[in-house]
Amino acid sequence: MRKTMQPEHVHSHAAMAQGRFKGFKTETERECRTADISEKAALTKAVKAWYTSEFEEDLWGQEDYGRVKAALRGIILEQEEINEFILFLKEHGAKDEDSDITMKSGLFLSALINQGNLKEYRLDIRGMNTPSGLGFMNEKHLTIFGDVGNECGYGNSAFIEVHGNASSISHAQTGGEAIVHGDGHDVGHIMVGGRLTVHGNCNSVGREMYSGRIDILGKVWTSYGLWPPARIGQRMIGGEIHIATYDRKRTYITPEGGLIYVGGRLVFDNGRCVGLRLRAEKWLQDIIEGRK
Numbered sequence: 001m002r003k004t005m006q007p008e009h010v011h012s013h014a015a016m017a018q019g020r021f022k023g024f025k026t027e028t029e030r031e032c033r034t035a036d037i038s039e040k041a042a043l044t045k046a047v048k049a050w051y052t053s054e055f056e057e058d059l060w061g062q063e064d065y066g067r068v069k070a071a072l073r074g075i076i077l078e079q080e081e082i083n084e085f086i087l088f089l090k091e092h093g094a095k096d097e098d099s100d101i102t103m104k105s106g107l108f109l110s111a112l113i114n115q116g117n118l119k120e121y122r123l124d125i126r127g128m129n130t131p132s133g134l135g136f137m138n139e140k141h142l143t144i145f146g147d148v149g150n151e152c153g154y155g156n157s158a159f160i161e162v163h164g165n166a167s168s169i170s171h172a173q174t175g176g177e178a179i180v181h182g183d184g185h186d187v188g189h190i191m192v193g194g195r196l197t198v199h200g201n202c203n204s205v206g207r208e209m210y211s212g213r214i215d216i217l218g219k220v221w222t223s224y225g226l227w228p229p230a231r232i233g234q235r236m237i238g239g240e241i242h243i244a245t246y247d248r249k250r251t252y253i254t255p256e257g258g259l260i261y262v263g264g265r266l267v268f269d270n271g272r273c274v275g276l277r278l279r280a281e282k283w284l285q286d287i288i289e290g291r292k
Helices: 014-021 041-052 064-071 078-091 101-116 279-287
Strands: 120-124 141-145 159-163 164-171 179-180 185-186 194-197 211-220 229-233 240-246 249-252 260-262 265-269
Touching: 041 078, 064 101, 078 120, 078 265, 101 120, 159 164, 159 279, 164 194, 185 194, 185 211, 185 260, 249 279
Parallel strands: 120 141, 141 159, 159 179, 164 185, 179 194, 194 211, 211 240, 229 249, 240 260
Antiparallel strands: 260 265
């Protein structure tokens, strides 16, 4: 039975990703080849597993990832076969925007990569409906061309580089490194180790972060209008967040610990404001420290 999601998770992964990227730069569409799987035994087994495996889309994907791994047990694909499987997903497996399908496609690719024989994989997902869960529990050197949806790099302990936008990335990352060359939405949620660098803009950075380092080279701002605001370090416990700049009128900075830098200057030290001087920010700090 499908699990009930909390209010902040009620929208489908695909719809959320589309809304979060509104106003951001888009990826370049490319002509797709046709998958040829008829004479490739391992690839044929992977396609069969796609159609026959159980999938329920649990909240964060852990249970479904376990089911996907079980369905793909013993199936090893080389890089070219991974490319063919992506073509299959573009043509047959993930054509609509149903959240089950977009998450399933990402988890299938994640499992195939993690159990593969290679140390490094390159995925060209341009032209595919934005997959969620790509790089789930990643253990490889993974380079992705195209936009990624929710839970990219969940539990990552190796290396992920995204040449595109990321709806959410480095959720519960335990180590290693993740790099996004486009924009992000919710990045570094419950991050417990490693490093994340986003070259573009973000909406939310380091929610409930425990450890590690996040660098945002663009601007933290909200793409939703007046509400909800952008957030930096919401309920952050530890780690470091380095921000180039942010929208000072529509951004909340509310850490409980850790270090937050803006433009190279320390502004929050262990939850206490030490470097913000604007009146609105002082008013917000008064609320944080219980003076209002």
